[in-house]
Amino acid sequence: MQALDARADLLRHQRASLPELAEIATLQASRTDLDNRARDARITVDDLTVEQEKVDADVEAVKTRRRRDRDRMDQGLVTNPKDLERMGHELESLERRISSLEDEELEVMARLEDAQRDLDELVARVTEADHRLAELAAARDERLAVIDAELTSLEAERAPAVEGLPADLLALYGRLREQKGGIGAAELRQRRCTGCQLGIDNAEIAVIRAAPADDVIRCEECQRILVRTAESGL
Numbered sequence: 140m141q142a143l144d145a146r147a148d149l150l151r152h153q154r155a156s157l158p159e160l161a162e163i164a165t166l167q168a169s170r171t172d173l174d175n176r177a178r179d180a181r182i183t184v185d186d187l188t189v190e191q192e193k194v195d196a197d198v199e200a201v202k203t204r205r206r207r208d209r210d211r212m213d214q215g216l217v218t219n220p221k222d223l224e225r226m227g228h229e230l231e232s233l234e235r236r237i238s239s240l241e242d243e244e245l246e247v248m249a250r251l252e253d254a255q256r257d258l259d260e261l262v263a264r265v266t267e268a269d270h271r272l273a274e275l276a277a278a279r280d281e282r283l284a285v286i287d288a289e290l291t292s293l294e295a296e297r298a299p300a301v302e303g304l305p306a307d308l309l310a311l312y313g314r315l316r317e318q319k320g321g322i323g324a325a326e327l328r329q330r331r332c333t334g335c336q337l338g339i340d341n342a343e344i345a346v347i348r349a350a351p352a353d354d355v356i357r358c359e360e361c362q363r364i365l366v367r368t369a370e371s372g373l
């Protein structure tokens with residue numbers, strides 16, 4: 140039973156320290172970071188899109204005004220020389236405004252392109268991380284299934300050994316296993332505790348010899364449960 144328990148401990152340890160678990164934790168942290176950056180990048184793209192639409196609309200509005208002024212002049216609606224002169228100045232100023240707005244438009248477009256590229260890259264990296272996380276989760280689950288199947292079969296193997304043992308003895312054994320590096324019971328062999336390797340003195344051997352077979356005997360040195368066999372030297 141001790142060997143079964145030791146194997147089960149090892150499996151439980153493996154279960155808690157699967158290599159995938161550390162990688163999943165690291166990757167999840169970096170995915171969260173990427174996702175936050177992607178969200179920021181999306182906000183930048185949205186802001187620049189709004190800005191671009193605004194500049195586009197401004198350009199269109201000024202062009203509309205220029206067209207209207209030109210039409211009025213072409214249709215001969217402006218005849219007064221002073222008005223003509225003023226209209227000429229206004230058209231010049233509209234041209235300058237259009238040119239500066241178009242520069243701004245190009246600059247916003249370039250920034251939007253950069254932001255969109257950043258966003259696309261981040262989204263691709265999040266997708267890649269998700270993909271890898273799914274692979275790791277599948278590998279982890281596969282390992283867990285193997286470990287759990289063995290744990291279940293160990294449990295089944297252990298059941299007949301445990302059956303009929305008093306609950307308080309099992310509890311003591313479990314407690315000792317935790318305290319004594321996984322070994323809760325040790326064979327008494329040739330008057331020696333195989334848990335701590337110390338010899339048992341004659342007086343104690345006499346006590347053990349006199350004890351009923353179902354008494355729980357403990358090593359005085361290491362406190363482990365001593366298992367009596369034909370090799371105990373009693």
Ligand SMILES: [Zn+2]
Nearest residue numbers: 332335358361
């Ligand atoms: Zn001992």
